Amino acid sequence: MYLSRTWISARSLILITATTSIDEIIRKFKRDGLDYTESKHRIPTPIEGTCEWVKKCSKYEQWIRQPCGIFLVVADPGCGKSVLARAMVDDFQRVQERENALVCYFFFESNVGIQRSSTMAFGALIHQVLSKNRDIARASLENMVVDGDNLNEDIQPFWDLLMKILQSSRKQVICVLDALDNCEDGEELLEYLIKNCPSSTLSASRIKFFLTSRPFGKLAMLIDKPDNPPEFSVVKDNDANNKERIREEISRVIQKRVPEVAAFRDLTPSEVSALISDLQRKNGDATYLWVDLVLKELQRKENQQLTKKAWLNLARTFPRSLDLVYAKMLSEVNDVAYARRLMHILIAARRPLTWQEANIAVELRCNFASDEPWDAEETENSERAFRTRLLACCGFFMTISSGKVHFIHQTARDFLL
Template identity: 30%
Template sequence: MTDRPQANYERSQHNSFKGSETPEALCLRSLYTPDYESYKSRNPSRVEGTLGWFLGHEKYRQWLQEQRSSLSWVSADPGCGKSVLALFLVDELEDRQSEPSATVCYFFFKGDNEEQRRAEFALSALLHQLFTAKPSLIRHATKDFESKGDNFTEDIGTLWRIFTSATADPDCGDVIIIFDGLDECEVSTREKLIDSLALSYAVSANRTIPTTRDTSLKFLLTSRSCGSIERRFRGLPIIRLRAEAETLAIGADIELVVNSVAEELRHMCGLTELERARLRDHLVQDADGTCLWLSLAIEKPSDYGESPLKDVLRILNTPSNMDAVTDGRSRVPVGRYGSVAVYGYRGGGGYDIRRGHSTGSVIGADRIYEPT
């Protein structure tokens, strides 16, 4: 995707601060501790035609069109594209902002990275994005920075207070926040984050209304359906979208993803149309309602030749075990089939096969084809 005007503006502002030694410049740099931009890019882009059901969903439209502040929680089962959705929404919402007063901020939680799994890093990332887009707002953070130094970024209470003060500033304008993978946030900091969200809203009979803002502050959170998160949200009039209930829509999206993967393999391996169809049917059969089985790592090295379809099918014909988890497993090469590189995760008596550029969505294997 080409750089948008807002992204160019953010980089120019960041560079202008970087050349200065003012307290504002040092404060902004201290907030850039988490490399939130690369966390966003870890996730694959959506396949063309998918997620249309979400954009037209009444719950999403309600959240998007609400004139006042609103909080939406989107839950979904593993392997159903929550991070793909969040990535798409960040880009979609940034592209559709016609007025410079609307600022889109984001953070992608991930349990396998210490910086990506803690709420204080998420809040630092939000403040960095907000102050980059609206440089005058950094005045809300300089007092804490001057009194505490870089340590002010380690306290969730301080960061949240700065965030609420800055977003209530008349110069701030509307703000949209996307948090992806809230269930992967470390539990103690996640609880503090959710509690801070709850305390920042005054509950009326019909909706949540921030007590100090004239403009809107909208949060959209994604996670697995999680009892501990649901209990924390209890009592908040959030807009809840249960994607796990949208089985037909998600199933249609998965078929589009399968078709895309099969077509990519057809071009890379030189498969015939009949072979592509057989491969596509095989992937659909093993998908089992999620994208977990489609965790193939596809690379395009110039020094590998083509290989017959049977070798691709041998690696894909591994029996599925949808209960497999990748925690603590090491990434190992399994083999190459033409220009298709297949990787696995060692552990539990087998391997997990997964798409190399997607950080979730895995599947266990009871046996594996070892190339000679």
């Protein structure tokens, strides 16, 4: 597991002593620039009545009652895995004080270097556990020598530290890890957790994991191995019962959002009802993402200028597959050269760019291509102006969240590669 050796300390060995402050101890486990809370808050909260299908699974009911175990949700792109992960974090956090529990999380992102690493994820988990249990930080780690190089390369030291911390705590720890498929060593991480997660009956460490992932690589072999421990449970979105439950929840989203989107069109109740039925029927693949994209398309300013008949026809003729949706979005790009440059920059970037960075980068590239002098003062514009140009040139293919520019979804980035 390769990772740059510049994270924990400039020195290879770190000695945690009686004079080491608690804040210093906690800081050692969070890399500068890693904001795991921002990744969570960028994900929308679910609409009421959704993200409930998992809780109806008997395997989930068994997992939630156990002090240890792994619960893995495997689902195709666009089925709301990240929204589900955020919903679970929020649900667990609401009851953690009453249940004497601790909730920590990490959302893997394939286009962010430091959020693709399992060691970074475990560093973030330990940081959260210690931040919420400052009284056990010193008791657990005092006089321990931490090998900075090993922490950067191997998950084992992190796991050993986490187990040592948990032995000093009586709390139940719940770890939510979203999008293992975006982790650079996701297969190895899952295999490690399956092998090392404590047994419900034998371990004093009360820790369990809620994981999400697309189907990828060796995942199918890992989840179907006959010798997997009983503490490891898997649910799949394509199981008949789960697929129907997800479809019902997506129907609730359509029923709630369509009247809101259609309000400015002055549609009759029967027209709204017909539009809802049409979208429910067309969403054959049962993805939240498709619904979100079609409703965003209907809300675009230029589409709001259409006649009611043309607007309804746009909804009825919207492509059924995500690839066709993305192809349609790109075919409607107004400034192809600008959009291409910006997309190239975002794909190549090792972390999400702020809108200012993206603005400067694309303008520099445009000026290099045209040999025109670069006017920095002219480039320093407002976020509102950049957002307006982004929407005009690229539609909803990209978006700005918390001041940073992102593709609308991981599948949009994948479509370009």
